[in-house]
Amino acid sequence: MTEGRAAPAAAAGQGAEQGSRNLLVRVAAALVLAPLAIAAAYAGGWWWIVLVSCAAIGLFVEWLTVVGSARETAVIATGGIALAIAGLCLGFARVELALAALGLGVAVTALLSSRQRGWTSAGFFYAGAAQMASVLVRLDAATGFVALVFVMLIVWVTDIGGYFAGRGIGGAKLWPRVSPNKTWAGAIGGFGASLVVALGFATLDLGRAYQLAGLAAMLSVIAQLGDLLESAVKRRFGVKDSSHIIPGHGGLMDRLDGYVAAIAVAAIFGLLRGGVDGAGRGLMIW
DSSP states (O other), X not given: OHHHHHHHHHHHHHHHHHHXXXXXXXXXXXXXXXXXXXHHHHHOHHXXXXXXXXXXXXXXXXXXXXXXXXXXXXXXXXXXXXXXXXXXXXXXXXXXXXXXXXXXXXXHHHHHOSSOXXXXXXXXXXXXXXXXXXHHHHHOTTTHHHHHHHXXXXXXXXXXXXXXXXXXXXXXXXXXXXXXXXXXXXXHHHHHHHHHHHHHHHHTTSSOHHHHHHHHHHHHHHHHHHHXXXXXXXXXXXXXXXXXXXXXXXXXXXXXXXXXXXXHHHHHHHHHXXXXXXXXXXXXXX
């Protein structure tokens, strides 16, 4: 009887130790990647465009891997070239040509795909939206960097707050069929953390408190929905991680799912208020 009780206890101890190691790996990876992303965003121009375009190509390849189309080399090559051309056009401030390249990329990758054609097109659109939105929000020289960092921080603290609130409080699951580890406590914790970021920006006189709080609340919810969307796609195809490129995090899709959704909505919101050259301004200045 003693040995029977000891076995589950030992297993629980090993699970806790493994969880602690995984957390340390996640933190270490974040401490490397976050400053890199912020530095490239601060530099702007080609530095940011090259980073974003490489990430977009990686997202497209991982998406094809998840949906089972990774062996279609013509689709991968065509999609990668289209995203690279779009990045090149964005580097020369030719947004209309970048949009044309992305539109053509969606059509051609769909035509070349012999299987999962709809999912292939969706993957290219997903990657292209992330690329375009990230560049457009940063485009404004005066407020682009601040707007981009605001979105990044909202996504990051939503993820971090959700992780610790979910593990520390637990409770009812948010959507167990799609993401069995996510809880309502985690969702609320991440949401609350985003409001703290908004308050911090307002304290630094980077915007009005109630407007930033509303924007943070919206982006936090969108980021969590983006996370659930990516989980739903992976569950649909029976995949746990999109890849293992980032230690402790999985793949680019696993790490950027919330960011892609949040930056896309932020860009649309900013474009409606500030135009193509002022998406960052439209997002932050009311």
